[in-house]
Amino acid sequence: MTNSFADFAKAKLFIIIGSNMTEAHPVAATFVKDAVLAGAQLIVIDPRRSGIADFAHLHVPIKVGSDVAFLNGVMNVLISEGLYDKKYVESCTTGFDKLKAKVMEYPPEKAAEISGVSADLIRETARRLASIKPAMLIYTLGITEHICGVKNVLSCANIQMLLGNVGFECGGVNPLRGQNNVQGACDMGALPNVFPGYQRVDNPEARAKFQAAWKCEELPGKPGLMMPQMIDGLPEGKVKALYIFGENLANTEPDIRHVEHCLSSAEFLVCQDIFPTETTRFAHVILPAAAWSENDGTFTSSERRVNRVRTASDPPGKAKPNWWIFREIARRLGHHWESNSAKEIWDNEVSRLAPSLAGIRYSRLRNNGLQWPVPNDKHAGTPTLHGDGCFTCGLGVFSPVDWIPPAETPDESYPLLLSTGRRLYHYHTRTQTGRSKGINDLLGEETADISPEDASALGIKDGEMVKVESRRGEVVVKANVTNRVPAGMVWMAFHFREGCANWLTNPVYDPITLTAEYKACAIRIAKTG
Amino acid sequence: MADSFLLNGKNASFEPGQTILEAAGNNGITIPTLCHLKGTTPTGACRICLVEVAGARTLMAACSTPVSTGMDVRTDTDRVHQSRKLVVELLLSSGRHDCMVCEANGDCRLQDLAYFYGIKEPRFKQADEFYPVEDRNPFIVRDFSRCILCGRCVQACNEVVVNRAISLGYRGAETKIVTGGDKAYDESDCVFCGQCVQACPVGALTEKKAVGLARTWETRKIRTTCPYCGVGCQMWLHVKDGRITKTTAVEDAEPNRGRLCIKGRFGYDFLYSGERLKTPLIRENGNFREASWDEALDLVAAKFKDTIDRFGPDSVAGVSCARSLNEDSYQMQKLFRAVFGTNNIDHCART
Numbered sequence: 001m002t003n004s005f006a007d008f009a010k011a012k013l014f015i016i017i018g019s020n021m022t023e024a025h026p027v028a029a030t031f032v033k034d035a036v037l038a039g040a041q042l043i044v045i046d047p048r049r050s051g052i053a054d055f056a057h058l059h060v061p062i063k064v065g066s067d068v069a070f071l072n073g074v075m076n077v078l079i080s081e082g083l084y085d086k087k088y089v090e091s092c093t094t095g096f097d098k099l100k101a102k103v104m105e106y107p108p109e110k111a112a113e114i115s116g117v118s119a120d121l122i123r124e125t126a127r128r129l130a131s132i133k134p135a136m137l138i139y140t141l142g143i144t145e146h147i148c149g150v151k152n153v154l155s156c157a158n159i160q161m162l163l164g165n166v167g168f169e170c171g172g173v174n175p176l177r178g179q180n181n182v183q184g185a186c187d188m189g190a191l192p193n194v195f196p197g198y199q200r201v202d203n204p205e206a207r208a209k210f211q212a213a214w215k216c217e218e219l220p221g222k223p224g225l226m227m228p229q230m231i232d233g234l235p236e237g238k239v240k241a242l243y244i245f246g247e248n249l250a251n252t253e254p255d256i257r258h259v260e261h262c263l264s265s266a267e268f269l270v271c272q273d274i275f276p277t278e279t280t281r282f283a284h285v286i287l288p289a290a291a292w293s294e295n296d297g298t299f300t301s302s303e304r305r306v307n308r309v310r311t312a313s314d315p316p317g318k319a320k321p322n323w324w325i326f327r328e329i330a331r332r333l334g335h336h337w338e339s340n341s342a343k344e345i346w347d348n349e350v351s352r353l354a355p356s357l358a359g360i361r362y363s364r365l366r367n368n369g370l371q372w373p374v375p376n377d378k379h380a381g382t383p384t385l386h387g388d389g390c391f392t393c394g395l396g397v398f399s400p401v402d403w404i405p406p407a408e409t410p411d412e413s414y415p416l417l418l419s420t421g422r423r424l425y426h427y428h429t430r431t432q433t434g435r436s437k438g439i440n441d442l443l444g445e446e447t448a449d450i451s452p453e454d455a456s457a458l459g460i461k462d463g464e465m466v467k468v469e470s471r472r473g474e475v476v477v478k479a480n481v482t483n484r485v486p487a488g489m490v491w492m493a494f495h496f497r498e499g500c501a502n503w504l505t506n507p508v509y510d511p512i513t514l515t516a517e518y519k520a521c522a523i524r525i526a527k528t529g
Numbered sequence: 530m531a532d533s534f535l536l537n538g539k540n541a542s543f544e545p546g547q548t549i550l551e552a553a554g555n556n557g558i559t560i561p562t563l564c565h566l567k568g569t570t571p572t573g574a575c576r577i578c579l580v581e582v583a584g585a586r587t588l589m590a591a592c593s594t595p596v597s598t599g600m601d602v603r604t605d606t607d608r609v610h611q612s613r614k615l616v617v618e619l620l621l622s623s624g625r626h627d628c629m630v631c632e633a634n635g636d637c638r639l640q641d642l643a644y645f646y647g648i649k650e651p652r653f654k655q656a657d658e659f660y661p662v663e664d665r666n667p668f669i670v671r672d673f674s675r676c677i678l679c680g681r682c683v684q685a686c687n688e689v690v691v692n693r694a695i696s697l698g699y700r701g702a703e704t705k706i707v708t709g710g711d712k713a714y715d716e717s718d719c720v721f722c723g724q725c726v727q728a729c730p731v732g733a734l735t736e737k738k739a740v741g742l743a744r745t746w747e748t749r750k751i752r753t754t755c756p757y758c759g760v761g762c763q764m765w766l767h768v769k770d771g772r773i774t775k776t777t778a779v780e781d782a783e784p785n786r787g788r789l790c791i792k793g794r795f796g797y798d799f800l801y802s803g804e805r806l807k808t809p810l811i812r813e814n815g816n817f818r819e820a821s822w823d824e825a826l827d828l829v830a831a832k833f834k835d836t837i838d839r840f841g842p843d844s845v846a847g848v849s850c851a852r853s854l855n856e857d858s859y860q861m862q863k864l865f866r867a868v869f870g871t872n873n874i875d876h877c878a879r880t
C-alpha cells in the first residue's frame with residue numbers, strides 16, 4: 001500500500017475495485033464503513049454485490065476480467081471532459097500523451113460493450129471520481145488474479161495518477177494483502193529475482209554485498225524459477241528436489257489434479273509445517289514447525305508496518321522454530337550462521353542489509369511498530385509513500401495498456417463463468433481456522449453461489465446438490481442461490497478440500513508475475529441425481 | 530489557543546467541542562463511565578458520569594455535555610458521589626451480580642464501582658426474572674441477567690464495526706439487547722467479530738471458549754500481531770500456564786484501534802489441536818515413521834547436496850511461507866542462495 005489504514009477512517013472518496021473487504025479484510029472494512037457513515041463517498045467496482053457494496057453510493061457491476069477496458073473508458077471520459085488533474089500530470093508524471101492516445105481507443109460506448117455496464121454509468125463514475133480530491137483507490141485479488149493482472153494494476157496506477165491522487169494522505173493505490181505476511185516474505189527476498197530489500201540478484205554490486213555479508217561463495221546472478229515453474233519443473237525433471245515451507249500447494253494452486261501429479265513426481269520433497277496437509281502426503285521428509293505464538297519474530301502488514309510477534313507458549317513435542325531448522329541445515333553443509341534468534345537475525349542481518357529497513361531494530365518495535373522505509377535510527381517511519389506527488393524514483397510513469405479477455409470464456413459446452421475467492425469465516429485451506437473450535441460450525445462446507453436467474457433456468461433450488469464441471473475437473477457442492485452474484489456467473493471459495501474451487505480453476509498465468517487466473521474460468525453446472 | 534474552564538476549582542484548558550468527560554480526561558481527572566464508548570455518539574444511558582456544573586439545577590452527564598468557556602465543573606462533590614452510588618446500587622439490584630461465578634470477575638466496571646463505593650449489602654429489592662442465557666453459537670455467551678443495558682454493545686456493533694446486527698429492543702422492564710427479530714446470534718446478521726464482547730463493561734457478554742480456563746487475574750497479557758490477513762491487527766493474548774485463554778484487541782493501537790474480526794478474535798486454538806505435527810517424519814515404504822531431528826536434518830542436507838552435486842544448484846527449489854515470520858523467510862532464502870547456490874526461491878506472493 002502506498003498509504004496507511006489510518007487514512008481509511010478519514011478519506012473523503014473511496015474507489016474499491018475487486019476487493020471483498022468485509023470478508024477478506026474485515027477490520028479494514030470497518031474503517032471504510034465508518035468513513036461512509038461520516039459522509040465519505042464510496043464507489044465499488046465488482047461483478048458481485050459484495051458486502052461493502054451495500055454501503056456504496058455507486059456500485060458498478062462490471063464483467064469479470066473487463067477491468068482494463070472499464071478503467072480505460074473512465075480515463076477516456078476524464079480526458080475528453082477535461083476532468084483530470086492537469087497540473088499534477090504536467091509536474092509529476094510522464095507518458096501522458098501515450099496514455100491519452102491509448103484511452104482514446106476506448107470511448108465509453110466501447111468500454112461499455114466490453115464491461116457490460118452502460119456508457120452513462122462509465123461517465124458517471126468518471127465525474128464522481130473527479131469531484132473529490134484526493135480519492136483513495138483500494139484493490140485486492142480481483143485485480144491481480146487474472147492473466148492480465150499486471151495490466152490491471154497498471155490501470156489502477158494510471159487512473160490515480162491521472163486524477164492526481166498519488167502521494168497524498170487519503171489517496172494512493174492500495175492493494176490489500178491477503179496473507180498476514182506476504183508483504184514481509186517479499187521484503188525478505190523470498191522471491192526469485194531479489195535479495196532482501198528488493199536488491200536485484202542480477203546486480204553485481206548487490207551480489208557482492210550479500211556475498212560479503214553471508215561469507216559464502218559467489219552468489220547466482222540469474223533470477224530463479226517462480227512457483228508455478230517449480231511445480232511444472234517436477235514432472236519435467238528440471239526440478240529434482242523441492243522444499244515446501246508452510247504452503248498447502250495441493251489445494252491452493254489451480255487445477256488440483258495437475259498439481260498433485262507434479263508433486264508426486266518429485267524425487268525428493270521436504271515439507272515443513274505445523275499440520276499434516278494435502279501437500280505433506282507427497283513428502284519424503286516432514287519437519288514439524290513452531291506456530292505463530294510459539295516463537296518471537298516480526299510480521300509486515302499491507303501498510304508496510306513491521307510489528308512484533310511474541311511467544312505465548314512452547315511448540316508441541318519436538319517442533320522447532322522455522323529459522324532454527326534452516327540454520328541447522330546450513331550448518332550441516334558447512335555454513336555456520338552466527339545469528340541464533342529471530343532478534344539477532346533481524347538486528348544483525350536484515351536491518352543491516354536492507355536499506356529501507358535500516359532504522360528498524362527490535363528495540364524500536366514496541367507498541368505500534370514502524371512503517372518502512374525507515375532509513376535510519378532516528379526516522380519515524382513512512383505512512384505515505386511518494387509524499388506530495390514526488391515519486392521516489394523521479395516522475396510517475398503512465399503505462400497505457402490494452403484490454404485482453406480472460407483465457408477461458410464461457411462457450412456452448414461450458415456456459416457459465418466461475419470466479420473464486422475467500423469467505424469471512426475461513427482462511428485459505430482451513431489448516432488453522434478448520435481446527436479452531438466453532439468456526440466450522442458457522443461454515444462447514446463449500447457452496448456454489450449462483451444467481452436466482454441462472455438457478456431457475458437450470459431448475460436448481462437453494463440448498464440442492466449440484467455438480468460443477470470445468471475442463472479440468474468436477475466437484476459436487478450445495479447450491480447457494482443469492483442475488484449477490486450476477487447472472488452468468490458462479491462464485492466459489494477454496495477453503496474445503498471437498499468442493500474446492502481449485503479442482504476447476506484454470507492454470508493460466510499473468511506472463512510477468514505468474515499469478516494464476518483464479519478469477520475466471522468456464523464451467524457448467526447441473527443438479528445431481 | 531485552547532479555552533479554559535474551572536475543573537474542581539482549578540483552571541483547566543479544553544478544545545472547542547470537547548465534552549466535559551474528554552476535557553477532564555485531558556486534565557488528568559478520570560470520570561467513571563459505563564455506557565460511554567469512545568468514538569461513538571454518547572447515549573447518556575448509565576448516569577454514572579454525572580458532574581456538578583455551577584448554575585445548573587441538576588447534575589449533568591459529562592459524556593454528552595460540551596464544555597464552555599468559564600464553566601465551573603466539579604467531579605468530586607458529595608452530591609456527585611451520592612448520585613453515582615445510587616446508580617450503582619440500582620444497577621446491582623437490577624441483575625444477578627454474583628461475581629464469584631462470573632467470567633468477568635476482576636475485569637468488570639460495575640464491580641469496580643461497587644468496590645469503590647463500599648457497597649456490601651443490597652439496598653433495593655433484587656430483580657429475579659431475566660431472559661434466559663443465550664449461547665447457541667460457538668463463541669459468545671449472552672447472559673441477560675448481568676446486562677446493565679448500557680448499550681455499549683449496540684454502539685460497538687452499529688457505530689464502530691457497522692455490522693448492524695443488534696439494537697435495543699422492547700421497552701421498560703422488558704428492555705433487552707436484541708438481534709433483528711430477536712433471534713439467537715447464530716441466526717442473525719451477526720458476523721461474530723466479537724466487538725460487542727470487547728465493549729461490554731460487565732459479564733453480560735463473554736467469550737464462550739474462555740469459560741472455565743482462567744480467572745482474569747491469573748492471566749498474563751502478551752501483545753502480538755494477528756496471524757491471518759494482511760491488516761496486521763494488534764491483539765492481546767491472555768495467557769495462563771502457557772495456554773491462550775482468549776484474545777482481545779489492543780485499544781488505541783494502529784492499525785485496528787481496538788477492533789478484531791472473527792478470525793483474529795476466535796481463531797487461535799488451532800495451536801492446541803491434537804493433529805499438530807510434533808516430531809520429524811521420514812517416509813519409508815510408503816508410510817511415515819518418526820525420526821529424530823538429527824536423522825531428518827542429516828537426510829535433508831544429504832539429499833539436497835547430492836541433488837546439487839549431480840544436477841547443479843538449479844535442480845533444487847524452495848517455496849517459502851507468506852504466513853510465517855519475516856525472519857523465517859529471510860533464513861530460507863539465505864539457505865537457498867548462500868548454501869544451495871540458487872535463486873529458485875519463491876512464495877505464494879500472488880494469492
Ligand code: SF4
Nearest residue numbers: 686719720722723725
Ligand atoms: S459479534 Fe460483532 S456483529 Fe455480532 S453482534 Fe457483536 S458486534 Fe455485532
Ligand code: SF4
Nearest residue numbers: 676677679680682729
Ligand atoms: S450486553 Fe453488556 S454492553 Fe450490552 S447493554 Fe448489556 S451490559 Fe451493556
Ligand code: SF4
Nearest residue numbers: 755757758762790793
Ligand atoms: S483480526 Fe481479522 S482483519 Fe485483523 S488482521 Fe486478523 S484477520 Fe485481518
